Amino acid sequence: MLWKHNNRANLAVQSILQILEHEGLNPAVCLKNTGIQVHEIMAPDTEISDYLEIKILEQALAALPGKAGYGIESGETLHVNNCGVWGLAILTSPNVRSAFETASRFSEMSIMLSKITLTETQDQVIFSLDLAHLPPSIHSFIFERYYGTTLNFFREMIPEYDFSHAELVVPAHHSEYTQQLAAITNHRVSCSTSGYAIKASKTLLDYPFPKADSVIHAHFIRECEQVLRSHKQLPDNAQKIRNYILNKKVFTPRLPDVASSLYMSERTLKRRLQEEGHTFSEIVLDTKMTLAKELLLTAALPVKVVAVRLDYSEPASFIRAFGKWWGVSPTEIKATDIPVKFLQPAS
Known part of the structure; x- marks a missing residue:
């Protein structure tokens, strides 16, 4: 089956279907009761909302053998340069700190289903995922996918940076999962009650991107702002x-x-x-x-x-x-008569 690139959410779901196919399962198993067919995922005009992606993920993971790594496999197929103007704004950032701030500020335009929080200590930076709004059955997958996408990003932007000393933090999983994740990533994996996070050296934040362009970056930031304004018709x-x-x-x-x-x-x-x-x-x-x-x-x-x-x-x-x-009957309304109503946020 040929998997083509199109919209961001479609890319994420396509990667899930690929995983099912590689495991010898029918990709359609994760689309049950979604109203979407496998061939429609390939169409650029097929829109996949967050709740549909979550449902597809839940059904896919229920069908797959329980083990670590599926999220990383999915994340490694996703590249920031396939994420439209949001990705371009990140790629033209001057350094990692700016890239993170841009990614967070316009996260609604991304493939991420979770918010990412950055915390700085004396010598570390901690990227924490907020997964409380998502079903627990997909938490590990979303964390792994974020890790895989992040790793791709650093490999492409700063290939010389040594990311091997990063540490992955997960909740108190079964020891088998922690061991599997450590073996797959070659990173230290520790358990914490605070949830999922990636820890790295604080020096990472100010690491410069060699192809940064402040003028082009400012242009793409304005483009992101325009996209959000045009889509935020409702609270x-x-x-x-x-x-x-x-x-x-x-x-x-x-x-x-x-x-x-x-x-x-x-x-x-x-x-x-x-x-x-x-x-x-x-x-x-x-x-x-x-x-x-x-x-x-x-x-x-x-x-x-x-x-x-x-x-x-x-x-x-x-x-x-x-x-x-x-204010008029259905037969009397004309396109020029009445502006479209939109609910507005409370003042």
Whole structure:
């Protein structure tokens, strides 16, 4: 099977499918109940959300033999220069410290599913992963993948730097896993109650990149800022709910189902939405009405068809909701009449 490069999330999932294939397993096993076929992963216009990637990972790891190394194998296929403008901003950074700051600042644009925190001691730098929001079954894989991608990056950017003295930190796993990881990486692996981390000499932070270009770096930073501005139409959790609705095409979603897909309790999701100044029902209605407008104007679908598509039991209910939201009936709306509404963060 030929695996081509395309979008960042697709690259990550492609690497998972490759691993399954190498282990003699059907790659489709990890796509069960995702609505995605193997051939669609190859298509550049196939979008894979975070929650879908997490589900694919869970199902893949459940099918694979339990051992260390799959995440490293995946990470070694991922290169920063395949990560669009985010990767270019990192690659043109003046040194490791700047590269890390850039990667963290624009982490939403990356393949990472976790936030990375940098801590400096007198002689060490510690890169810690925040995995609390992810299911425990994929923690080791995500850590290994981050390690593999990081190793690739240093090999390409500063091949002369000696990374052999780095130390990997994992939670109190079974000793067999720790031994396997140490054998694969040739690094010391220690256990800690604080979670997953990579420790290295503090001198690494200020190690210069030989091909750094401050002018080009500044350009790509501006590009990253523009990308984030154009995509942040909704507050963070509101956008995740909208993505759930549109990806799954479930226009009457249940709060427990959405909360579960985001790996949080109903109470936590409600609290976070309240902090953003919105409610679950408001976001659902906003999504449905925005899509309804697009279906009427762009797709030119009849009102009855749009009503059915959006899970309304009868057209009259849809017409009432649409009129209350937009101020005109579905048959009266015109593209030039009304600007698209967007929920805004609480002030």
